[in-house]
Amino acid sequence: MCISFTLLYLATSFSQNYSKFWRFSKKETQITKGMKTGPLESGESSSDATPAKLMISVVAVLDFMLRILAAAGTLGSAMAMGTTEETVPLFPQSILLNAEYSDLPMFTFFVIANSVACAYLVLSLPLSFYHIISSAAKSSRIILVVFDTVMLALVTAGASTAAAIVYLAHKGNANANWFAICQQFNSFCERTSGSLIGSFAAAFVLILIIITSAIAISHR
Amino acid sequence: MKSDDHAAIDVPESSAVAKGKAPLIATPREQKSRFKKGLGIFDFLLRLGAIIAALAAAATMGTSDETLPFFTQFFQFEASYDDLPTFMFFVIAMALIAGYLVLSLPFSIVTIVRPHAVAPRLLLFILDTVALTLTTAAGAAAAAIVYLAHNGNPNTNWLAICQQFGDFCQKVSGAVVASFVTVVVLMSLVLLSGVALKKH
Secondary structure: OHHHHHHHHHHHHHHHHHHHHHHHHHHHHHHHOOOOOHHHHHHHHHOOOOHHHHHHHHHHHHHHHHHHHHHHHHHHHHHHHHOOEEEEEEOOOOEEEEEEHHHOHHHHHHHHHHHHHHHHHHHOHHHHHHHHHOOOOOHHHHHHHHHHHHHHHHHHHHHHHHHHHHHHHHHOEOOOOEOOHHHOOHHHHHHHHHHHHHHHHHHHHHHHHHHHHHHHHHOO | OOOHHHHOOOOOOOHHHHHOOOOOOOOHHHHHHHHHHHHHHHHHHHHHHHHHHHHHHHHHHHOOOEEOOOOOOOOOOEEOHHHOHHHHHHHHHHHHHHHHHHHOHHHHHHHHHOOOOOHHHHHHHHHHHHHHHHHHHHHHHHHHHHHHHHHOEOOOOEOOHHHOOHHHHHHHHHHHHHHHHHHHHHHHHHHHHHHHHOOO
């Protein structure tokens, strides 16, 4: 299914590129007035789509799809962490202990960081789509790389902060007298650990996005 | 009609050009290569700064042992970085980053000497992005533990250990700050490489 989606996207982007060149050349003929060489012009302009421009289009399509993937990953992580709540009775004193993401400031930072990254990725989708159409836009690609790097650092920071606390919750620490809370809160621990996977995957996908942007910038 | 004689205009060369002393305006390609050389030199200097910061972070965390002069029945009286696995990961990761940055110095010199070569810059860009991720991960994980050591957490019954181990806490916090300085420098290195990759 993914392969067919990829091929569909490649086909639409190539057809857009060719049709854009043909439409541009048609405008030229209208300006010069009276040169009815439409088919000839299209034949000439389709040879302008050099292999380098095709590669940049392919890379831009890949960038667009990876952005959607990363947005889904961060959104899933934020939602999984944000909706976790567990209440456990403490038998000897018959009181209820509640565990939520807002009890630990590191988990709060994780949810906020992933939400911000998801919002940025969704907002950058139109610019990424514009890069598919126009393969000569270098300055806006650099701006996108700048923001992608900042988001990569943010997502990685959030994910590794939460990972440190999840590790502590699983294992505890005898030297610091920190008790492993996962022994009481089973489902809370499981869900928070699972939401980390989505965030780390999104960070990896962001690295791939930055690399594809660099390849697109460095090509002629 | 012979228009060749009328079309050809004779412009006598200036005496300065004949003597070979006329100032030549730098061609666009020379301007570009000077700009890229400047970027390469700045990249090299930033790399040196990042090496110093990463080594400082690893060394400060690695030498942060503290032994209290008294003892009680309930609390540990010795604190070191290898008591917490997160700090061990921090030391190993920062040492790795410092080693990578030292090994990337020759590639940085190559980008100064050959300003228009794309392959070394692209390689450095990709590796710097990976290094940025690793440094951020190590710094953020250690920062989480340091925050916990300073403030504790009443919901999970985790006590703040900085009350007893003041020196240990200070050194460890300093190491985390140094690692975030490394993160900032690595980020600017990535951005510099991104600008330098552009072929105007």
